Amino acid sequence: MGVMATKERSSGAGDPARTLELLWRDGAAVPGGRRGPRPGLSVDAVVDAAIGLADEGGLDALTMRAVAQRLGVTPMTLYTYVPGKAELLDLMLDTVFLRMPRTSFAADEPWRARVTAVADGNRALYLRHPWLAELRVHRPPLGPGVMRKYEHELGAFEGLGLDDVAMDSALTYVLGFVQSAARAELDARAVDRESAMSDGEWWAAHEPLLARVFDGERFPLAARVGEASAVAYQGMYSPDHAYAFGLGRVLDGLGALIRSE
Template sequence: MSPKKAAAPDPARSLALLWGSHTKAGRSGLTVRSIVGTAIELADANGLEAVSMRMVAEQLKVGTMSLYTHVPGKGELTDLMFDSVHGEMYAAVDEPARQPGGWRGALEFVAERNWEVLMKHPWIHEVPTIRTALGPNVTLKYEAELRPLDGLGLTDVEMDSALTLVLTHVGGTARASAEQLRTQRESGLSDQEWWLEISPALTQVMAGMAERFPLAGRVGTAAGEHFQATLDPGHALKFGLDRILDGISLLIAERD
């Protein structure tokens, strides 16, 4: 049997919670903010699967039913968690646009802030984002990140697409970095230590493959020796971001 899927959040209830008060306390003294904060701590420590209404209630030392008077279920709680962590990104809506270096410096700043949040809260990768209810923090984030692109001659669709390209690159690289860190933690070996461990077997297998895969052998060896790892997230992030921003620069030049 396939594992039982968590109930999907009710969009209307999520939106009402996202845009409502998070500080009003109930009879138990609980607030939406305290519930969401505790859930985020659990997810940061053990992943999104570790978050349940029962576990959050245990951490808060209250009965599980007390939570349901504030949040209907895990689906809506996840929407609240997702919106909350994105409220950490910018001190003001115009912060990205105020960065030195024009639009390019602003998007580098945007990439850096998104990277920091994804690395601090890797469970974000587990949250479906295609139909996520839009909360105030996610909406402010979108507004803040679009402002540096406004007035450059790009169409609205091009502005959205350029931002999406940057954020997709950051998200993909952060996901790979999180997987690398998790693998190292679970195995107890760094990438370099792992390669040294399998090197004898790999050398034996690849001995007869040099003629068949000359580029794979040459380039893979060069990259591995340079980074001393299967992946250097910092390099991948900067290299890809620079190429993306070069492409956006060409598009802006065409519009000029």
């Protein structure tokens, strides 16, 4: 993938000063060129149109021309609101973070329940906006959505005896697991969609062939465990099981850290 293609799937690739100005605009239209703003159009409208396109077709469907067409304006008009696609991606990311539902944490709520709520909220966000899994977010835009999300999610680890660095690392650990699990789930959905077959249907169609070529005596563990798993998952893979099992082990690991502090 070339440099330009990489930039088009990365956060923090635009003009930093312009991006920050747009991120903290408080909902106002912020034209960026010499032409005046089109009545009824705003930065928020541009971002909403872009999110809609990405939700429907992924980042490949997101171009400045496509956004302009959805809004019924020319691409040149669009550039009076957003300098380019790099800045638009940052605005989209910050917007979905700002709008995501957040579960309030009760003071006496067990920490595992609080962290689970953070994980579940992020998993739901990825499944609602699959393009997020395509986006590289090594340098997140420091807008109100990113900051509010970070502030809220750190609250799941407050009062556990962790120092500030450990709190940040623990949150990063949880979010990294969720992102990985969400990518795997989205990949599985894409395979189902593209093949027009569920895992169960695929397995049923290929089981007779596998039975002819697979030697269970040569691979006894694979035969035993694979069969048990296929029955449990009703196919080769269960996103829900993989997420629940993995999150449980993440929480167990954090539990060991918390007890050691």
